[in-house]
Amino acid sequence: MRLVFAGTPDAAVPSLRTLAASAHDLVAVVTRRDAPIGRKRVLTPSAVARDAADLSLPVVKTDRLDAAATASLAELTPDLGVIVAYGGLVREPLLSAPTHGWINLHFSLLPRWRGAAPVQRALLAGDRRTGASVFQLVAELDAGDVFAEEVYDIPPDSTSGDVLEALSAQGAKLLLSVVDGIAAGTATAVPQTGEPTYAPKLSxxxxxxxxxxxxxxxxxxxxxxxxxxxxxxxxxxxxxxxxxxxxxxxxxxxxxxxxxxxxxxxxxxxxxxxxxxxxxxxxxxxxxxxxxxxxxxxxxxxxxxxxxxxxxxx
The missing domain is CATH 3.10.25.10 (Formyl transferase, C-terminal domain)
Structure with missing residues (x-):
């Protein structure tokens, strides 16, 4: 399939690399603009931007998936959009632009910890188990039907950085299996069950x-x-x-x-x-x-x- 990938931080890089090495065609990588980093506030490309450049993939840098971004991505006629920690919302008409819409790799067992900081909130709450979910992106926050999930038991004294690193590697394989299933016409998604909890960004x-x-x-x-x-x-x-x-x-x-x-x-x-x-x-x-x-x-x-x-x- 022709894929558009959207992601920004280190946690999205394993998914980018896994998809780039697959049989699918990555026609564009979307990431946020270069950001000032460190005491000297040096403009620095995102982890995804750096890896996409190393892989010789076309990169679109934008902080908002606005009308201009929507038009440029729609011209690529993607079959599927894939998003992993991009840091921005996908709205209509971009949400429906790919033939199969968009799927999202999320680092929790949905509907627990919908939102921007699922791993951090899980550890703050004292959870001993979390995981990764791949779901169909919809307008409501992290509420789409789930294609696949994988459980991860949190080792003692792990930090959110440790857990996110493990889940990003584990989740990349899960993501590819769903992409392959959608391409083959065998993937099925089921509605989320249970009471949602939410994971706003930490201050x-x-x-x-x-x-x-x-x-x-x-x-x-x-x-x-x-x-x-x-x-x-x-x-x-x-x-x-x-x-x-x-x-x-x-x-x-x-x-x-x-x-x-x-x-x-x-x-x-x-x-x-x-x-x-x-x-x-x-x-x-x-x-x-x-x-x-x-x-x-x-x-x-x-x-x-x-x-x-x-x-x-x-």
Missing amino acids: AEDGLVAWDDPSERVLARIHGATPEPGAHTTVDGARVKILAARAAATDAAPEDGAEDEPLTPGEVRVRGASVLIGTGTRPVVVDVVQPAGKGAMGAADWRRGLRGAAVVGS
Whole structure:
């Protein structure tokens, strides 16, 4: 089939590569415009734009699938549109322009976590299982009939970045199987069942750790907000990002981060090679942090650089 692919971030690249290597014809790759990145705000092409260029595929850069974009894509007479984390809405008449419409690879088991941040919201909620779904794109948000889905059990201490990386690879294979099925006329989609939940994009405040929460909720927030928008706390009013954290062991030696006496919420203590921070229940082990204006560092080195007793969230 003649395919139009729309995607922007790293999570869309495995699907792009998988489709490019298939028997189908990628007639256009749609991605968002180059964006200013880093402190110097250098205009940088998206991950999909870079890979499409490497694959010598035609690229359309647009932040909105407006009338002009619709006209240029319709002229290509695509059989199917495929979208993976593009970051914009597909509306009529573009929605109906391809012969088979558009399909969407979404990183959740629909109808749970419809929206822009399904993996992050799943981890924030403490879900232990998620997955990938391929569905028919319709005007309503992530509400179309589902062609296929695949379950993914979330490993302990995984961040949203870890889970998204795994799902993007797993989902690319699932996506191709659906594209092949549509081409062969064998693909069937079924309506979503169950009560929808929604996954709006996270704000910076969603990464702020509340140390008086139970340890499970503290870790869920840290893992869900990593790498974006970033889990963070404060020490003497200065922001510190928490890049890696895990549950404290209950049956290990102190140097392995074991609990040996209670810590008050936010209290920081070095035990052996580990840094523990108190929560509303058990402490958690923090392994890597990034103080404001500095690079990532081991939590033990960071703690040694603080004067006197340390309490985070202050």
